[in-house]
Amino acid sequence: MSHPITVTITGAGGQIGYALLFRIASGAMFGDTPVRLQLLEIPQGVKAAEGTALELQDSAFPLLAGVEVYDDAARAFDGANVALLVGARPRTAGMERGDLLEANGGIFGPQGKAINDHAADDVRVLVVGNPANTNALIAAAHAPDVPADRFTAMTRLDHNRALAQLSIALDTPVGGIRDVAIWGNHSATQYPDLAHATAAGDPVTGLLENRFEGADGAREWLVETFIPRVANRGAEIIEVRGASSAASAASAAVDHMRDWTAGTQAGWTSAGVVSDGSYGVPEGLVCSFPVESFDGAWHIVQGVERDAFAAARIEASVAELAEEREAVRALGLI
Numbered sequence: 001m002s003h004p005i006t007v008t009i010t011g012a013g014g015q016i017g018y019a020l021l022f023r024i025a026s027g028a029m030f031g032d033t034p035v036r037l038q039l040l041e042i043p044q045g046v047k048a049a050e051g052t053a054l055e056l057q058d059s060a061f062p063l064l065a066g067v068e069v070y071d072d073a074a075r076a077f078d079g080a081n082v083a084l085l086v087g088a089r090p091r092t093a094g095m096e097r098g099d100l101l102e103a104n105g106g107i108f109g110p111q112g113k114a115i116n117d118h119a120a121d122d123v124r125v126l127v128v129g130n131p132a133n134t135n136a137l138i139a140a141a142h143a144p145d146v147p148a149d150r151f152t153a154m155t156r157l158d159h160n161r162a163l164a165q166l167s168i169a170l171d172t173p174v175g176g177i178r179d180v181a182i183w184g185n186h187s188a189t190q191y192p193d194l195a196h197a198t199a200a201g202d203p204v205t206g207l208l209e210n211r212f213e214g215a216d217g218a219r220e221w222l223v224e225t226f227i228p229r230v231a232n233r234g235a236e237i238i239e240v241r242g243a244s245s246a247a248s249a250a251s252a253a254v255d256h257m258r259d260w261t262a263g264t265q266a267g268w269t270s271a272g273v274v275s276d277g278s279y280g281v282p283e284g285l286v287c288s289f290p291v292e293s294f295d296g297a298w299h300i301v302q303g304v305e306r307d308a309f310a311a312a313r314i315e316a317s318v319a320e321l322a323e324e325r326e327a328v329r330a331l332g333l334i
């Protein structure tokens with residue numbers, strides 16, 4: 001049997017943690033490589049994480065090489081090959097955006113430093129906790145010895161939501177859809193892009209024109225229905241479920257890490273990665289792009305054409321990311 005991968009999960013006692021840990025232990029994230037799970041919680045969350053650890057034992061997963069619970073970041077990130085940063089401070093009544101960024105800076109700065117000081121040399125980090133892109137930026141800023149491209153933020157859930165909405169609209173299987181992209185921030189300003197997508201090999205643009213009786217109908221569906229539905233799906237889930245998405249978020253985290261380590265097989269996916277200046281996105285912002293994974297790294301897909309509408313929407317989302325960076329700079333968090 002191969003050497004276990006050490007996976008640290010923060011916020012392990014929460015909702016996403018409960019859905020995520022069993023998927024990882026079952027082999028969904030790293031195939032038949034054994035995993036050692038290191039769960040990090042704040043003291044109030046430790047009991048819940050310990051309960052989950054007991055249930056993980058009771059599941060007798062052949063690939064589970066061990067599970068430990070910590071309330072100390074240095075110990076939890078010790079030797080981590082993978083760090084899933086799920087725990088975050090939720091926005092509560094009366095909190096301004098600056099308060100939320102400040103509260104999360106107090107979490108993601110020290111966790112970035114603990115990753116820098118204690119994780120394995122090959123550590124890969126996925127930030128799920130919101131605001132995910134800027135939390136990833138903060139963590140990366142506190143880990144100067146870790147290459148910036150090892151820090152990512154999750155927009156795979158947005159990507160999967162876009163696939164699902166398109167699949168429903170065209171009555172076509174999700175598995176045959178390729179080259180959908182999410183650009184920008186994991187927020188309502190994101191731009192879900194179908195301009196280059198295909199379904200069963202056919203351009204989606206033409207399929208939508210057939211489905212919605214012409215170019216005007218297709219455009220109306222895109223602008224009035226598809227984009228707002230995907231961009232606001234998180235709020236829709238909270239409204240209907242009474243809690244934020246958990247199982248679908250966990251599933252997206254599995255997809256993101258599996259593709260990062262094993263490579264993408266069928267065209268583009270989407271991930272928040274540290275910008276190298278591609279498409280005019282300021283360097284260093286953690287922005288969602290169409291990406292492919294090979295040789296163990298994410299690569300931004302180059303040369304994607306964007307019409308004026310797409311360029312304006314992406315610019316607006318990137319401007320929001322730049323504002324968030326300015327806000328955390330002003331707070332002294334980076």
Ligand code: NAD
Pocket residue numbers: 010011012013014015016017040041042044045086087088089090107127128129130131132154155157158186244245246249
């Ligand atoms: P939850 O409240 O159920 O669980 C969060 C857990 O994090 C709690 O158990 C809490 O004790 C723990 N925690 C808080 N601060 C911590 C710290 N400093 N260190 C370790 N643990 C800490 O929330 P959830 O439903 O699991 O969601 C977690 C986060 O994921 C939220 O920020 C949510 O907004 C975000 N989210 C992101 C996406 C995405 O697509 N990127 C999707 C869904 C949810």
Ligand code: LMR
Pocket residue numbers: 130157233234235237244245
């Ligand atoms: C989601 O997209 O489901 C979440 O980011 C929503 C949230 O605010 O937790």
